[in-house]
Amino acid sequence: MSRLTATLVATMLVVAVSLSGGLFLVRHLGAKAFAARICAEQMEAALGAAQAMRADVEEMKSADAGEALRARLGAHAREAAARLGALSAAMADRDPSDPLARIYLAREDGAAALARRLLDGAQAPAPDALERDLDALIARLEQARPIHRQEAERSRFAARVAWHGAALGVPAILALLAVFAVGPALSRIETRARRLEEETARSMRLANLDPVTGLANRRRLLKSARDLATRAAAARTGVAALRIDIDRFRSLNQAWGHAVADQVLRHVARILRAEARADDVLARAGADEFYVIAMGEDAVERLNQLAERAIARLAEPMAAADRSVGEIRVAARAGIAAALPKADQSERTAExxxxSADAALAAAKTARTRIEILSDGGREQIERRRRMLSELREAIAQSQIEPWFQPQICARTGRTLGFESLMRWRHPEQGVLAPGAFLALAEESGLIDQMGELCARRALAACAAWRAEGLFSGRVALNVSARELRDAQFVDKLAWDVEGAGLRPEDVAVEILESALIDDDSDPIIRNVAALAAVGFSIELDDFGTGHASISNLQKFRVDRIKIDRGFISGLDRSARKRKLAAAMIGLARSLEIEALAEGVETAEERRILTEMGCDLLQGFGIARPMPAHMARAWLLGRRPAVAAS
Structure with missing residues (x-):
């Protein structure tokens, strides 16, 4: 073999080995680049599912959570969990100190752990808890996004370099890399890195802002509150928080649509920006929940004045973007709380x-005042509320919520024509509690729906049992909350329960408070009441005469009975004015062929006067007090000769 031939063979062997190694490297780096790209895509899909869940939770807080919304929330939760499960498996072999491994695999607050909690939480949604976990998950994924992109970019570039090396040979590729690949690639990488930094910064800003108002969102609110508490502790001064909510925002949202509701939210944000100081913290934490946090010795007084000005400005008419809506006037309530933070407890103080601001707002709603400032005993009140809320949940689980029955009799004959079902809580320690002790908290927490369903089913069962014994042929009247009446499925659910008890809709009356009705015919309550009447349920307007539009309500749907409020009945025998008002309402009902029932009848003289006026039915302590089911049965047995309603 000549020297030249040997050299050529050696060169070919070197090239062959180089190409073989290059091909192996190409396969390895290509697979790595593919895996990096798939991980990035999985992360984006998980982030999209989490953001979709966030939108579902926002909708859940501003509207009744129907089956469709719950199903959508569950689907998004399953999507996020599946994507993050795949990502966690891909990260399992990484070093625990790796940034992505920490993001996905941390035991308590890792993205995978958060996704599992969200999947469990979507089965029985609690919007506030879901919101906290979603904010944490979205923050984790926003943190992972630039890392994934950088890994994908590096892996893709390395695979491309290896491919050129295998195709052109080691010596050639070294020269080509120097001239054609490295320089341009480095330039492109630098450009892309700069874009990634800008995009990451933008994503971080958006992750902390409410998209509707541009104010800080809940996640940013918590951080800003902690920062302000830390500054207040260093300055040895106080910090105060104001929460302001829009009255009946859910009704507004459902009646006028999201576009008008968003316009109202932006209007509130503009007013708060105009009234607050530059160093105050402003945020919209969800639905119609707005917060302002201020620091200083005068923070409480300043926030009180801010709330007064903001509420006054919101009450001024505002032109809706949708011309068919016309002018909008918004009513609002506010709660204010204060704290003196300590240097080592700023996070706890902020939370x-x-x-406490939430509790102050709840007190304002209960007392029907515009602004409430949490007193020194407010924290004890918060703890009491928390305990009662826990006990209420236990009461539902243990069937401690039960109906009590108050008879409704014919004014002329004394026959028992019906019973009103009234909710009671048989507390294991405090005995039987009337609604005044727990109803406001039940409505505020959303538990009123479950309590109402439980109480209604037991009342229907009792009525069916009395009918089966031949003791009773009248109607049982169910009290229904405004929240229940806004549920799109309410009519179907009630009809199902009535049929399940062996009754007909004609055997059941639905009592509706006038204060629950609004003038807008597109409100879900108006539609549901009309649907109830169409199915055959008897419709009763409770506390008639106290609403803002008593007579106009009689035109909106078929009303079978008005219940004259006890305020017009108590002391009737001693007040000529009350007698005239009661007579006018009874006359109005008779002219419209509607039954009139007088509530709160307590004396024989009141009963006599109402009977002479032509009132159809009577109810009150003067007839009988509310009683549990077994005592109501005894009442019917004792009056057996006079039963059988016409």
């Missing part, structure tokens, strides 16, 4: 401050 407690927001909880």
């Amino acid at each position: 407690q401050l927001l909880v």
Whole structure:
């Protein structure tokens, strides 16, 4: 073999080995680049599912959570969990100190752990808890996004370099890399890195902002509150929080649509920006929940004045973007709380401050005042409310919510024509509690729906049992909350329960408070009441005469009975004015062929006067007090000769 031939063979062997190694490297780096791209896509899909869940939770807080919304929330939760499960498996072999491994695999607050909690939480949604976990998950994924992109970019570039090396040979590729690949690639990488940094910064800003108002969102609110508490502790001064909510925002949203509701939210944000100081923290934490946090010795007084000005400005008419809506006037309520933070407890102080502001707002709603400032005993009140809320949940689980029955009799004959079902809580320690002790908290927490369903089913069962014994042929009247009446499925659910008890819709009356009705015919309550009447349920307007549109309500749908409020009945025998008002309402009902029932009848003289006026039915302590089912049965047995309603 000549020297030249040997050299050529050696060169070919080197090239062959180089190409073989290059091909192996190409396969390895190509697979790595593919895996990096798939992980990035999985992360984007998981982030999209989490953001979709966030939108579902926002909708859940501003509207009744129907089956469709719950199903959508569950689907998004399953999507996020599946994507993050795949990502966690891909990260399992990484070093625990790897940034992505920490993001996905952390035991308590890793993205995978958060996704599992969200999947469990979607089965029985609690919007506030879901919201906290979603904010944490979205923050984790926003943190992972630039890392995934950088890994995908590096892996793709390495695979491309290896491919050129295998195709052109090691010596050639070295020269080509120097001239054609490395320089341009580095330039492109630098450009893309700069874009990634800008995109990451933009994503971080958006992750902390409410998209509707541009104010800080809940996640940013918590951080800003902690920062302000830390500054207040260093300055040895106080910090205060204001929470302001729009009255009946859910009704507004359902009646006028999301576009008008968003316009109202932006209007509130503009007013708060105009009234607050530059160093105050402003946020919209969800639905119609707005917060302002201020620091200083005068923070409480300043926020009180801010709330007064904001509420006054919101009450001024505002032109809706949708011309068919016309002018909008918004009513609002506010709660204010204060704290004196300590240097080592700023995080706890911030969280407690927001909880206290929520409690102050709840007190304003209960007392029907515009602004409430949490007193020194407010924290004890918060703890009492928390305990009662826990006990209420236990009461539902243990069937401690039960109906009590108050008879409704014919004014002329004394026959028992019906019973009103009234909710009671048989507390294991405090005995039987009337609604005044727990109803406001039940409505505020959303538990009123479950309590109402439980109480209604038991009342229907009792009525069916009395009918089966031949003791009773009248109607049982169910009290229904405004929240229940806004449920699109309410009519179907009630009809199902009535049929399940062996009754007909004609055997059941639905009592509706006038205060629950609004003038807008597109409100879900108006539609549901009309649907109830169409199915055959008897419709009763409770506390008639106290609403803002008593007579106009009689035109909106078929009303079978008005219940004259006890305020017009008590002391009737001693007040000529009350007698005239009661007579006018009874006359109105008779002219419209509607039954009139007088509530709160307590004396024989009141009963006599109402009977002479032509009132159809009577109810009150003067007839009988509310009683549990077994005592109501005894009442019917004792009056057996006079039963059988016409």
